Amino acid sequence: MVGKDKIRIGMEAAYAPYNWQVSEASEYTIPIDNVQGAYADGYDVQIAKILCKALGGEPVAVKQSFSGLIDSLNNGQIDLIIAGMSATPEREESVGFSDPYFIGYFGLFVKEGSPYQSATKLSNFSGATVLGQKDTMLDTVIDEIPGVVHKNPVDSVPTVFSNLLQGTCDAVTYNTENEKGYMAQNPGIVPIHFAEGEGFKQEVTSNVGCRKGSDKLLKLIDKTLKGVSQEERDQMWDACLDRQPA
Incomplete structure (x- = not known):
């Protein structure tokens, strides 16, 4: 993949603030390859830009x-995959994950x-x-709740919140780092x-x-990520929180 024109x-x-769709290009976006005239923004996109520069290619999103x-x-x-995905033991059976x-x-x-x-x-x-959301830790972490009624998961975070507001469940899981954003949107x-x-014990990583x-590719990705300081990561994250759609 190193040196490939399009990655x-x-x-x-x-899945804001990790990734979301916009209709206009900016310094923060990359094109969505399979949606004409659309672009992707978000924290995942900023990470993709950094990694693809090191890999010698131009990132495009596939939605x-x-x-x-x-x-x-x-x-x-x-x-x-740069999509807020966590490296779980089950996924590691078929995917190689970065730090x-x-x-x-x-x-x-x-x-x-x-x-x-x-x-x-x-x-x-x-x-x-x-x-919670299907095929994510937002669903599996529910089992930490003693005596819970674990409702069948749905496909997206917006659908999760829609169900809560419609009264089809008592509570929904979420990533606490975007608490203000979710409240503004819902x-x-x-x-x-x-x-x-007294809360959830499990952390959620994005890999x-x-x-x-x-x-070889994973080694280069990890080396590149190691070169991104925590200060730079925090600045990118905060900017995405400010920029995400309401």
């Missing part, structure tokens, strides 16, 4: 569902006025129906602020995915 980056382009990314990678339809380029945490949102709104620990949600949802040590056995 195809798989992502949803619907598709999160659950189809690994198959597309292994079928040769995309070259890299993390982001580390975050999980939380729960409820609807305003919910009887669970004053909860302070996960055990308060025993018997509650909780929903009026009427309230975050649960757990007492210390670059490439085809299994691409050791």
Whole structure:
């Protein structure tokens, strides 16, 4: 892949602040190869720009569902996954993953006025129906809740919040680093602020995915990521939080 003119980056382009779709090009965007006149922005896109510069190619986004990314990678339809994907043991069976380029945490949102709104620990949600996004840790982390009713997951984060607002579940999982953004996009949802040590134990990492056995490529990706300081990462993240669609 090193020196390849066009490097195809798989992502949803619907998972702000990691990635989202816009209609105009800017210094922050890359073209979406399979959607005419569309561009991708977000934290994943900024990471893709840095990596592809080191790889000697131009990044283009390939928009598709999160659950189809690994198959597309292994079928040769995309070259890299940079989509807020976590390196789980199950995924590592078929994908090679980089070191993390982001580390975050999980939380729960409820609807305003919910009887669970004053909860302070996960055990308060025993018997509650909780929903997450399909094929992500936002779904699997639900099993940390004792006695939970684990609702069948849905395909996207917007659909998760739609279900919560429609009252089809009691709570939904989310990535806490984008709490303000989710609240701005979904009026009427309230975050649960757990007492210390009473929330989810699991962290969520974002890792670059490439085809299994691409050791040389992974080594170059990890070397490039290591060269991005935490200060630079924080600045990019904060800028994406400010820029993401409302």
